[in-house]
Amino acid sequence: MTATPDVDAAETGTIRNPATGAVAGTVRWTDPTDVPRIATGLRAAQRDWEARGAKGRAKVLARYAVWLGEHRDEIEELLIKETGKSAVDAAQEVPLLIMIASYYIKTMEKALAPESRPASLPFLSIKKVTVHYRPRPVVGIIAPWNYPVANLLMDGIAALAAGCAVLLKPSERTPLTAELLLRGWLDSGAPEVMAIVQGAREAVEAVVDNSDYIQFTGSSATGAKVMERAARRLTPVSLELGGKDPMIVLEDADVDLAAHAAVWGAMFNAGQTCVSVERVYVLDAIYQQFVDAVVRAVEDLKMGAGDGYDVGAQIDQSQVAVTERHVEDAKAKGARALTGGERPAGEGSFYPPTVLVDVDHSMMCMTEETFGPTLPIMKVSSVEEAVRLANDSPYGLSASVFSKDVERGKAVALQLDCGAVNVNDVISNLMCTTAPMGGWKTSGIGARFGGADGLRKFCRQEAVVAPRTSVGAGGNYYNQSQKALKRMNTMMTKMALIRPRREAR
Structure with a gap:
């Protein structure tokens, strides 16, 4: 939703409890011109984070999950203050994050492991084909106010597991719990591959302009604007939007x-x-x-x-x-x-x-x-x-x-x-x-979760084709004889037609 929040329009904002009007806390808004510098720092830290490998990252995520459990009461108390939730509603968010973290901790090594692909035709069996999942350096996560804890990190945990750094942009209505979650990440001994940008429209635009992938959750109208801006740099997006x-x-x-x-x-x-x-x-x-x-x-x-x-x-x-x-x-x-x-x-x-x-x-x-x-x-x-x-x-x-x-x-x-x-x-x-969670029609593009796909969505696929043997190398290069080239073309044509002919019978 896109209504105007109850936030003071100043460098430092006062957040009020919507149930009582009492002050829930204050937050310092980020100068949008600082976002490129923040993103540059994340990219530098991300290289070491990726180099840790899945096992190394899993250990860090496990420590963070423990921190979330140990500080659940503190998180929920602040959550109620800035959202006016009932205790029943507030109690759902931290356990969901711990469940997601536990799942990815157990599955991330296998999900992100390089995959060997078979040869498409027998004569190509001289090549070894491997697909690697390489993390996008900075994932921008733009989250709404309805679940300030869960929506901010349910994708953030997956992106971190994949080896990305995350640039979080919480709703300007509910910025306080985001600061607490960042503190917990650092207090649990994690590297500085998580950062927060606080603010409204200009902050969103800065995050979109300085990220390598965007995960947005919010209204369909705002999602369309995010996608339009991301298209300027051909930045891929995943949008979980409105529903009825x-x-x-x-x-x-x-x-x-x-x-x-x-x-x-x-x-x-x-x-x-x-x-x-x-x-x-x-x-x-x-x-x-x-x-x-x-x-x-x-x-x-x-x-x-x-x-x-x-x-x-x-x-x-x-x-x-x-x-x-x-x-x-x-x-x-x-x-x-x-x-x-x-x-x-x-x-x-x-x-x-x-x-x-x-x-x-x-x-x-x-x-x-x-x-x-x-x-x-x-x-x-x-x-x-x-x-x-x-x-x-x-x-x-x-x-x-x-x-x-x-x-x-x-x-x-x-x-x-x-x-x-x-x-x-x-x-x-x-x-x-x-299972994937994604919308059809104006409810979104892409999906969150989905097993291994919930991690791989934050990665780029890199195919590495290496020789198994030197036999046949260079058979179609310009410096080979015309007879060799003709022989190679004839063989490729015959081999390519074997299966279609079998299937046509």
Whole structure:
């Protein structure tokens, strides 16, 4: 999202807790003209970092994972201060990073090892072909505010494991935890291959201009601008962008499971999750039963920041305004709010968990990314209608399907136009580091995670072709006889046609 943050426009900014307005801390903004110098320092340090090899880097990452675990309480306390999250929401981020680090520590040596490739034709077996994965020197990571810890480093850990240096640009709304994470990297004895650039638009531009690869997470509109700027230097990008993730509940679903999943998937982090459940399509046979179960679950939620609460604050008043606008638009067009539906009085950027029914695709709550604690539920008459409506969106990040028949659920999943589908669960694909997480359509380009691909995306492939023997070397050089050249051409033509002729029979 791109709303104006509650940050003082000065060299040193004051960050305020969106739940209380209290000062969470201060940060010194980076002068964008300093970014080339910072990037140059990272490139110098990266050469030694790459030279350590996968085993050497794994030891450093293991120490950092231990530091994250030991300082989890400190990180989460600061996280709550600068985001207004509930304690339940804040508790998810550090464990996710430790899980990702643990996975790559165990797999990085094999994933990054040189690969031998077979000869494409028998006469080329005199050559030994090896593909090496060489890290890009500086990876720029531009992260959003909704998960200041996880989104900043879930790709950063992979880039570091690959042998890259990382240039982090946290959101100007949530810059404080980034400073703490950098301190932990250095305190754990790691080399200076991690640096932070603090600031807004000009800082983003400087990071794009001085990186060798860009990992961006944020809105589709901003992602397009990042990609456009990166194209000036032909810098490759990976973009994880907005979503309007649908849930489909079939008539044979476990209604209680689906209802609780919908509520958690929609309200977690106050709905400020790119893969949150933003719209639900329920078969008419169980529609009312599902709605009743959802309302009961939502009514049990407690709104507030920190310990003892389920749903925290939104990041600022401008984000609350988006949620409010979508709800008011829906009500004006005939929808009903069964819970919430009104901005509460008092301080803090809160909006109550809101269940909307009698909704359709004429309403913004069903077609535009809300990024707030709303759950619009639409009745449908058939699976085909549910699939059609789910796909009727410019977004395609993830989705979920609920059915007691898992094979049926999987069949429906493969009809949905998105990068990931959870059957009988929501958001769980984020934990599956062996699977790619990427969006279709305007939800992004490329993917994070994906097993070995989650490391190799930060590398350049270098093919090394070496001789196994000196026999046949130079057979097609200009200084060879015409007879030798003719003989070589004849052999190459015959050998190249053997397999196509076999396959054509």
